[in-house]
Amino acid sequence: MRFQVHLAVAFSLSSIPGTLGHYFFPYFIHNGNVTEYYEYVREDTQGYMPWKGNYNNDDFRCNTGSFQYASQTDVNKVKAGDQIGFGTDFGALIEHPGPMQVYLSKAPGDVHDYDGSGDWFKIWELGPTSFGNDGIQWGVTGRSDFTFTLPKETPAGQYLVRIEHIALHGAGEFGGAEFYFNCAQIEVESDSTETPGPVVKIPGVYTGYEPGILFYMYRDYWRNYTMPGPNVWPLSIGSSIYAEGVTGTPTGTWSAPAVTPMIGSATATSSSQVQSGYSTPLAASQRAQSPSSSVSAMPVVTSEAAAETTPALSSSTQIIDGSCGTVTITTTTTVSEDSLTTTASGCIPDRITTTTTVTVFPTGN
Known part of the structure; x- marks a missing residue:
């Protein structure tokens, strides 16, 4: 039977x-x-x-x-x-x-x-x-x-x-x-x-x-x-x-750090961390299905590719000592492919730029 x-x-x-x-x-x-x-x-x-x-x-x-x-x-x-x-x-x-x-x-x-x-x-x-x-x-x-x-x-x-x-x-x-x-x-x-x-x-x-x-x-x-x-x-x-060559794969998410730059006597503080990154269908699926996720305070690289993050204040904003206002922080993440070879055009960006606006408070307030 x-x-x-x-x-x-x-x-x-x-x-x-x-x-x-x-x-x-x-x-x-x-x-x-x-x-x-x-x-x-x-x-x-x-x-x-x-x-x-x-x-x-x-x-x-x-x-x-x-x-x-x-x-x-x-x-x-x-x-x-x-x-x-x-x-x-x-x-x-x-x-x-x-x-x-x-x-x-x-x-x-x-x-x-x-x-x-x-x-x-x-x-x-x-x-x-x-x-x-x-x-x-x-x-x-x-x-x-x-x-x-x-x-x-x-x-x-x-x-x-x-x-x-x-x-x-x-x-x-x-x-x-x-x-x-x-x-x-x-x-x-x-x-x-x-x-x-x-x-x-x-x-x-x-x-x-x-x-x-x-x-x-x-x-x-x-x-x-x-x-x-x-x-x-x-x-x-x-x-x-x-296989010979690359032992990692270009999938994952980079997280830009929270930035606390000093401008004269004023302190710029971001109320939340800024997340930037790229994803492939696999990475998107992993994040969507994962039971938990977290944002790192430093760039996280889940492959052999290296990421370098450079925060910069917008030159269009001037903060005078003792005053309040806003400042724009632009974070650029540069990805080094480390000899990674791919024929999939456009799937790996050279730079990832994230912009956020934060409130600046005078020191001591």
Whole structure:
């Protein structure tokens, strides 16, 4: 019955033979052997993917209703250092852009009785393969199966293995990233006494605001990508994948400082800080969706680009000692692109000018 349901969904959604935009990972792979459909992978009642938002739901671990299938799912016996992996429904090729990651969680006893509420650690990730004017190229593209080495340092025991693909084609707004995931049940033979880490909880590993999840990918100047979640265990060089050259991106907001210049014996005081900046669609989305925002008293640069702010009083205003009046403060922010190359004309201003009028009070009043 389960097979028939997935078969109908797969054929109704696939417009190109051999490709599929919405998929599960029902096949577990061990040392090159593709096992039976949902033999070692927990089934679920989701029926259709993707999963979007709702990052605090317990079903975000192994998919909707999967725990009810735990007792019916076999446990694959593997050795630390073996090659393991997953395959998609019916060999469907993944075309959605985005990273793939694999987590392990050790059961305190029999994995059939384990709901995944313990600690999880990441053992493998597959991100971008290149950056360029044609956009980001991803390692998942055009593939239907994904294999990797179970770390030889993995301690003995029974585990859940969670594969996760995050599709980013709609991730320029909060909740737009698409998640595809399933869990397999394994028993590891090992003599290792290592302690895996860093560990996270699922749910809890993501908020949806991570730069690798809230990510507007349709820009030709991207030169790096930050993989969501913790670093890979064992020791990883980090979770950011870089291309040669720029390691930052021209997104964000610059905030001009509040200025308190002296004019003779009078003090000019701005009643509020002045915010100036530029935005791309991604930056605008991040600010609109962020649960909180603040204005910095100094210029904030969220890329490798440097900003230099120069306040100046308007020459048209004269303040005589002891008098009151107004003065115009013009703040100019100059952006240095630091060898950043982009073909998007006009998206990065050389200077940003903000003007505000403030009230000047005599000193001592």
